[in-house]
Amino acid sequence: MPTFANRVLPFGTTIFSEINTLAAQHGAINLGQGRPDFDAPVNIIEEAVKALQSGQHNQYPPGIGAPEFRRGIANHASKVYGLDVDPDRGVVATAGATEAIFASILGLVDPGDEVIVIEPYFDSYVPNLLMAGATPVFVPLHPPEWTLDPDELKAAFSPRTRAVLWNSPQNPTGRVFSVEEMTVLANLCIEHDVLVISDEVYEHLVFEPARHIPIASLPGMFERTVTASSLGKSYSVTGWKVGWVYGPPELVAGVMRAHQFVTFAVHHPSQLAGAYALAQPGTYYEELQAMYTVKRDLMMEALTGAGIKAKTPEGTYFVMGDFSDIFDGDDLAFTQHLITEIGVACIPPSPFYSDEHRHLVGKMARFAFCKNDDTLRQAGERMKKLLK
């Protein structure tokens, strides 16, 4: 009887599917998955509708991406970060950042190469590396401030290191790494001639006074970095799954070789709307950040009211809460309790760790605050029961 390939045998169902099912069964307010429960800006949706109705954008776009979208990505990188990106040779449109990262790994990392992964990591990174035959080498961030130990980082580099998978603003810790922290990483990458695959999907979800700095903008880094991002978080369209990779043409060509045989091309009308979205004025991002600052503060209030300690996130729409003062079990038991007894869903972070470092978050849970203010207030009310 045919069965699964060995390649996928170790992979369970993602924790997000499990939590969503349990949350739905128990009518819990779902602060698990980073899925906004409000809609995207009307003008961005209208652009997608226009593209659908234009009669011009319902067939295959170029595999590399619609020219308008690639120009939009390059202009955005130039306007916001001062980066010089070639829209014709330095950009590939992908099926979300998820494919951007996978195509980057397939196109730039060989079987047997080591890739440094910072923990906690986004859940697709390690399965992506394993499917590519690469070996993840883990470096944990240290709670409660989620700092990177420069010595541990240095020790992770070896002659077999090919790349570092970097994510700032970081899911799930809410860290936005400083230029000093990134300089340590950049210097090590230059010294060891290592690539960076930089996941910057939360580039616009940053709270004052933190600033997002693309690692590609550090001296000597553009030529060794491919940057992945997407429309999902910045424009509240996580369901569109349209993203991109940009970087130096020599590396992007490798990503493109993989992309052409993974998806070939991605949803054409959304790329037109994406070009429009990327040209939003600075005020759009200020308003987005103001909206998320209110949500972050409501989330922090809800956690404090429930006796859960947390470092205030500097970016993203996630916060990691430490429940050790109010609950005896581990993160999986806490999540189960919160969903079934309190009616609020969160995500246990241990699946975002290697076995070796999982203990670091045994008393923590991740909460997503990309939700209506009233949803967050209601969750806060329910969570007060945790103290009783």
Ligand SMILES: Cc1ncc(COP(=O)(O)O)c(C=O)c1O
């Ligand atoms: C850190 C990180 N990277 C990548 C992704 C995936 O992005 P996309 O939905 O554009 O594929 C997410 C989505 O939650 C994320 O949090």
